[in-house]
Amino acid sequence: MSDLRDLYQELILDHNRKPRNFGPLAGANRSARGVNPLCGDKVAVHLHVEDDRVTGVSFEGTGCAISIASASVMTESLKEQSCDHARELFERFHQMVANDDGGNDGAGMGKLAAFAGVRDYPARVKCATLAWHTLRAALDGEDKAVSTE
């Protein structure tokens, strides 16, 4: 079971069971949707950005444990971060799970390091990065205000 525990760490299982910041975001001013056409996973990321800082963030969607937990931990790691820092986190997260540019072991990335095991499961890299790609689209879609209920 040890191998699988590297992938399905307790933190990941926990965030999958109880996703944080899940649902619509009142006052969101940037939003994007992402799908993984291969598996049909869907995610929407909502942001409230003020003075180039992420002051509010949430996500909605359906997917596997890796994609839901990744989205959930992502939202936690973004609050009160600058947009530049959020982009930088995207790069480092991607490097860690996709093992590109020599990879990294997630040092200094806090809870996000729990996803380092994904790099041993190439078929699951897209699950872990779907929310992050959607985040980047939301960050880039400046002032694309979404209506909130």
Place this chain on the structure above:
Amino acid sequence: MRQVKTAECNGPAEAFDVARVREDFPILGESVHGKPLVYLDNAATAQKPRSVIERVAGYYETENSNIHRGVHRLSELATRAYEDARGAVRRFLNAAQDREIVFVRGATEAINLVARCYGGVNLEAGDEVVISAMEHHSNIVPWQLICQEKGAVLRVIPVDDRGDVVMEAYHRLLGPRTRIVALPHVSNALGTVNPIKEMIADAHRAGIPVLIDGAQGAPHAAVDVQDLDCDFYAFSSHKLYGPTGVGVLYGKAGLLEAMPPYQGGGDMILTVSFEATEYNALPYKFEAGTPNIAGVIGLGAAVEYLTGLGIEAVAAHEDRVLAYAVERLTCVPGLRLIGTPARRASLVSFIFGDVHAHDIGTILDQEGIAVRTGHHCAMPVMDRFGVPATVRASFACYNTEAEVDVLAEGLERVRRLFDGV
């Protein structure tokens, strides 16, 4: 699968020696993550027996040449092997004539060919194409494309909660504007065996031709296209123990004759000038360019292999394993079968608690078990059953009840990892 009128489940169960069959498939000796491979993804593609692998290698080693072109010895050998494969496929489908067998790239291309060449000529604005709610995307999108182009309308036969087509609705959909019906023999997402003989007869009473997507049918049933009276039957070699990149379109000669060519190029012509081109006879009119010669020859070997085992014996064996799988999986707490059709062949689709299919797939993979997880290129089916994805275990001639047990044990491992399900 019981199908057509052929002697069903003939021969005693003991006659099918699955251990010996397994020895014909070199890949079944592989291990995955240190565990023996349990290959239950046959609906995606089946493994290849040694006879197919050796036939393809043998072709390249001793016969490789282009076909229908050279007068030299190798070209003769290759041409004969290629045309022998056509004969083998004709016998396999019990088609009336060799020229009704067109080699294409796969079921997908076969359906595209009919949508384009039959639909392209016969569809006008307001006409209708009838398909079912359990199609693989490859029996949806080609029809959508041609319908869009012609202003025709795609009509969909609904599927009930068990995963069977609603026959009354089907009958209502057959109308004066219906130009063609396209149906799956067996659903790749639910395992449903459709009553195609009856459905073909219904359409024919209204004068409407029928295409059968046999991608999941031909590997598991004796198909007799004359008895079925289908107008077109499509299948892929790679799901029938043959090489990838090859498939078959069976079409009634009269219909194929009346259709324009699919692609232009070499081999599909009789004479070419810059003013006009005279097309070649069937089936060559539809086989433009150098085909997948090795693939076709490999398919011929696959058909011979399957015929050698006896398709009824294979179907009976698969039915036994499948019945055991349904029974065994139904007993797994938290597991829900998606699709409980009146007649099922070759596969089961299920969800397990609220664990996503991909997570299940990854965990089973660690046990050496290959299953398909996802929407199975049948998103409308997933929508119909309100699930984003399923796990699908699909069986072939070499699978065993013991492998079903390994699958069930693997699911217990999923339960442990995800704390109870």
